[in-house]
Amino acid sequence: MALPPGFRPFNHAFYQSTRVRLEPGHRVELVENGAIFDELIDAIRQATESVHILVFIWRPSEPSERILEALCERARAGVACRVIVDPVGSQEVRGEHDFNPKVEQRLREGGVEVHYFRPLSGRWLGRLFGRTHHKLVLIDGTVGFTGGFGIWKSWQGEGDSPEEWRDTNVRVEGSAVREMQLAFARSWQECGGALLPESCFPELPHEGEGHAAFVESSGVSGISDAERMLRMVFAEAHERLWIANAYFTPPKAILEQLLEKRKQGVDVRVLAAGPVHDWRIVRASQRSTYERMLKGGVRMWEYQPSMMHSKTVLVDDWLSVVGSTNLDALSLHRMREGSLVVADRRLASKLETCWERDLAHSKEVTLARGGRTNPWRRFARRVTQWLAVDR
Numbered sequence: 001m002a003l004p005p006g007f008r009p010f011n012h013a014f015y016q017s018t019r020v021r022l023e024p025g026h027r028v029e030l031v032e033n034g035a036i037f038d039e040l041i042d043a044i045r046q047a048t049e050s051v052h053i054l055v056f057i058w059r060p061s062e063p064s065e066r067i068l069e070a071l072c073e074r075a076r077a078g079v080a081c082r083v084i085v086d087p088v089g090s091q092e093v094r095g096e097h098d099f100n101p102k103v104e105q106r107l108r109e110g111g112v113e114v115h116y117f118r119p120l121s122g123r124w125l126g127r128l129f130g131r132t133h134h135k136l137v138l139i140d141g142t143v144g145f146t147g148g149f150g151i152w153k154s155w156q157g158e159g160d161s162p163e164e165w166r167d168t169n170v171r172v173e174g175s176a177v178r179e180m181q182l183a184f185a186r187s188w189q190e191c192g193g194a195l196l197p198e199s200c201f202p203e204l205p206h207e208g209e210g211h212a213a214f215v216e217s218s219g220v221s222g223i224s225d226a227e228r229m230l231r232m233v234f235a236e237a238h239e240r241l242w243i244a245n246a247y248f249t250p251p252k253a254i255l256e257q258l259l260e261k262r263k264q265g266v267d268v269r270v271l272a273a274g275p276v277h278d279w280r281i282v283r284a285s286q287r288s289t290y291e292r293m294l295k296g297g298v299r300m301w302e303y304q305p306s307m308m309h310s311k312t313v314l315v316d317d318w319l320s321v322v323g324s325t326n327l328d329a330l331s332l333h334r335m336r337e338g339s340l341v342v343a344d345r346r347l348a349s350k351l352e353t354c355w356e357r358d359l360a361h362s363k364e365v366t367l368a369r370g371g372r373t374n375p376w377r378r379f380a381r382r383v384t385q386w387l388a389v390d391r
Contacts, residue, residue, distance in 0.1 A: 001235045001257075007211070007318070007343055010236045014341070017228045020213045025206025026174030028342050030322075030350050034156040036149045036169050037063045043139045043171075044070040050080045050200050052138040052184045054117075056089035056131065056324075057150030060102040064151050068103065072110025081112040084187050086132050087119055089150070115191035130219055132187055133335040135169075135324045136180055141200045144177040145169060146214075146323050146340055148246065148309045160305045160361070162276045168244070168310040168354065170322045170340055172212060175204050179214040183338055210344030217325070219334040226325045227332045229339065231257060233313055233321055237266045242314040242355055244271040246307070247328040249285040249384050254327065259296040267299075271358060273309070274302030282328065284380035290371040300371070301362040308358075311339070314351045319343055322351075329385055 003013055007022075015021045031039050044051050044067070051074055058064060075081045085103075107114045117132045137145040147169025149155050159166030172180075178201060185196050217226035234241060234257055241261055248270055262268045270293065277283040290300055302308075313321035323339025325331050365371045 001231065003235045005238050010319070011211070014213070014232050017232050018213075018215050018225055020179065020215060022211040022213045022341060022343050023175045024211050025208050026172060026176060026210040026212040026342070026344070027208030028210050028212060028340070028344060028347050029171045030347065030354070031145070031147070031169045031171055032354065033159045033167055034164070036145070036147070036155060036167070037066060039171055040137055040145060041066055041070045043137070043143055043145070044074060047074050047079050047139050049140040050082070050138070052082050052136070052181070054084045054132065054134045054136040054184050054187055055151055056086045056133045056135065057152050058085045058090045058103060059152040061151070061153040063153065063156060064103060067151060068106050068110070071107065071112050075111035082188060082193065083107060083112055083114045084117050084132070084184070084191055085114070087116045088131050089133075113193070115188070115193055117187060117191055131335050133324050133331060134183065134187070134338050136184055136338065138177065138181050138184060141181050141202050142173060142177060142204060144172045144180040146172070146180065146338060148311050148324060154307070162306055165307040165309045166303060166305070166358070168312050168322055172340060174206065174208055174212055176212045176214040176340060177204060179216070180338065183214070183216045187336070210342055210347060212340055212342045212344070214338060214340050216336070216338045218336045224332055226337050226339070227254070229341065230254065230313070230321070230325070230327070233315055233319065233341065234258065234261065236319060237261055237315045239316045240267045240314065242269045242271070243327070244308070244310045244312045244355070244358070245327045246273050246309045246311060247279070247282050247286065247326040247331070248272040249282060249289060249329070249381065250327040251329070251332065251385065255289060255292065258293065258298055262297045268297070269299045269301070271301045271303060271308065271355070271362060273307055274304050274363065276305070276307045278307055281380045282384060284377045285384040287370070288373050288377035288381040290365055291367065291373045294365065294367050294371045300365040301359060302365060303358060303362045305361050312351060314348060314355065318345045318348050320348050320351050
């Protein structure tokens with residue numbers, strides 16, 4: 001797919017593919033690593049109407065305690081606080097206690113309404129992969145947060161040690177917040193929650209300089225909205241296409257698109273998770289893509305100090321993506337996901353700065369140094385791509 005350069009033709013094509021346009025008047029700020037918790041708590045404490053949280057991971061931890069305190073204080077003050085947690089992402093892990101006894105009771109006693117997204121019950125096999133991977137926090141229907149964060153200790157710090165993950169998030173004001181609120185509302189209804197009042201969807205000012213759109217996606221047969229979104233953004237690259245992604249094991253069509261962009265002279269780079277990784281088989285699958293990418297001229301890096309959990313895209317000097325969408329079969333074909341697509345040179349410049357800093361803590365992969373595939377990596381690739389098969 002070839003797109004003419006420039007915002008207007010891209011936005012027209014993007015609308016045809018995803019059904020949403022990048023609308024004007026957005027303020028978008030990067031929020032990196034553990035700073036997300038300070039930003040979230042400050043925003044929650046300023047809420048006057050509603051606080052909505054939809055997350056894949058919420059586990060007992062110091063960040064959880066801080067958010068619990070802020071939420072319960074707002075609920076006591078009469079603010080409607082609603083929380084959706086995915087029970088698979090928030091289940092007991094590495095000796096930690098489950099979400100249920102440690103967090104749910106505190107929330108309910110504090111006046112917060114809580115629901116689980118698709119409890120497994122006796123239908124666990126059919127629901128195991130159909131999770132919500134969203135990371136959404138919405139304040140009064142006017143301010144939204146999304147990215148790769150979870151509410152747990154791994155997202156503390158600066159992403160420079162094995163216990164502190166590297167991640168990228170955004171704080172956004174503008175009409176895209178309405179789409180983020182709708183994503184929460186649909187999940188809220190599915191969980192048994194009541195319809196949200198009209199006050200949760202206020203008129204939003206158009207005061208920022210950026211254009212933005214929030215693209216939600218859910219598991220479908222064929223091409224999902226997440227894949228459509230990414231393929232359109234990749235197609236727009238004419239000079240630079242830099243991808244940072246925690247689980248880089250995309251379908252064949254996207255790999256071929258990246259190689260084609262490189263043939264067109266685009267500077268294609270991938271920053272992937274390195275030796276600190278939470279899924280060994282996914283990292284092996286990721287590394288199975290390296291040989292072909294490297295032979296095609298794509299440059300590859302692995303982040304070294306910690307788990308690189310970001311999901312960002314930087315195109316040329318004006319187009320960016322930040323959200324929850326991984327480049328793997330689960331995100332693209334099974335889970336509910338959401339990403340913010342932003343046309344804003346200022347944000348693109350900040351993402352470029354993040355890249356420069358991250359590469360200083362990364363190792364470039366070459367064919368002579370870690371780039372060759374092997375039987376284990378090929379097997380891992382087949383296993384992870386099996387999730388993309390329509391069944």
